[in-house]
Amino acid sequence: GAVVSQHPSRVICKSGTSVKIECRSLDFQATTMFWYRQFPKQSLMLMATSNEGSKATYEQGVEKDKFLINHASLTLSTLTVTSAHPEDSSFYICSASPGLDYGYTFGSGTRLTVV
Amino acid sequence: RKEVEQDPGPFNVPEGATVAFNCTYSNSASQSFFWYRQDCRKEPKLLMSVYSSGNEDGRFTAQLNRASQYISLLIRDSKLSDSATYLCVVNKRDSSYKLIFGSGTRLLVRP
Numbered sequence: 001g002a003v004v005s006q007h008p009s010r011v012i013c014k015s016g017t018s019v020k021i022e023c024r025s026l027d028f029q030a031t032t033m034f035w036y037r038q039f040p041k042q043s044l045m046l047m048a049t050s051n052e053g054s055k056a057t058y059e060q061g062v063e064k065d066k067f068l069i070n071h072a073s074l075t076l077s078t079l080t081v082t083s084a085h086p087e088d089s090s091f092y093i094c095s096a097s098p099g100l101d102y103g104y105t106f107g108s109g110t111r112l113t114v115v
Numbered sequence: 116r117k118e119v120e121q122d123p124g125p126f127n128v129p130e131g132a133t134v135a136f137n138c139t140y141s142n143s144a145s146q147s148f149f150w151y152r153q154d155c156r157k158e159p160k161l162l163m164s165v166y167s168s169g170n171e172d173g174r175f176t177a178q179l180n181r182a183s184q185y186i187s188l189l190i191r192d193s194k195l196s197d198s199a200t201y202l203c204v205v206n207k208r209d210s211s212y213k214l215i216f217g218s219g220t221r222l223l224v225r226p
Binding site: 006034042043044045046049091093095103104105106107108109111 | 149156157158159160161164202213214215216217218219
């Protein structure tokens, strides 16, 4: 149980375009999902907390107008990277948990390359 | 100071060796503790939760010392397949139960 599906797994886009990444909890409901970014040889950095039915909470230094988060249902959160630039190229990963005692499950990640 | 600090590694050990990972955390209000494993270019996968009494899962033993704010992971009889980056993760309890990741320690098990 506790499966999180993330799509797409890999995307290449041109500078200036927008990319949407989906994160789904397949066998549990998640009122909260988390979005992380990981640059090569670095650890995961939390970008924002996605809250079902309300606004996302962004970490310091993360531009909310650039990284749009929508959590419209208990099983789906989306992250849209708007007006992408090459420096946005990174590994984006979502996570959710069916309950604190179960730990957190991660999606398989999305490798974004902006050219 | 980072909220979660780990040995920088990498650790390069022969098969069958015992290897220990250490981690310290700065927030005494932290509630939950985990070890995750991350393979190259993959997502982290939960290895084990860490409980105050210490816990064991096969070749893996995790321990927590709340007074010292210290967490450890011991791998016995290491296998080639144990090669990965091991992430110490702490849950900072606030309204959203955020996970704080250590920078990870890379383990290389050689034949």
